[in-house]
Amino acid sequence: MNSLNPHHVARSVSNLEETIQWYQEKLGFTATLRRELPQFSTRQAFLELNGFRIEVFERENSARTYPSPVNVPDDLLAQGYKHIAFAVNDIDAIATELKQRNVEIALEPVADEELGFTVCFIKDNSGNLIELVQELNTL
Incomplete structure (x- = not known):
């Protein structure tokens, strides 16, 4: 393994x-x-x-098994794979750049002290969530 x-x-x-x-x-x-x-x-x-x-x-003829989540917490109502996560160095700068590229921000950057990182969620063109993660010690 x-x-x-x-x-x-x-x-x-x-x-x-x-x-x-x-x-x-x-x-x-x-x-x-x-x-x-x-x-x-x-x-x-x-x-x-x-x-x-x-x-x-x-x-051909494929269909979404559950609707695109309206917000991040609602995504947890559907079981299965949830999202892709990418580590980033400057989450605020990346969120700003993505907004300029007309990317939908599902959750603005928010620090989670217990987890030790800041997260931000965006949606791709199909409504799939993508998480951006920055370790708090790099802020």
């Missing part, structure tokens, strides 16, 4: 091209692979940033 290392997270989306464009323009990801999987009526892409990969699928 010592060889377990994070490789990627996967998301199913309604529009592959819009999702690729959003992650490239808003967060700086690069599309490293695009392909058709006709046997599954699916298109696939890998996006990468700083060694982290997001695998994105668009399948």
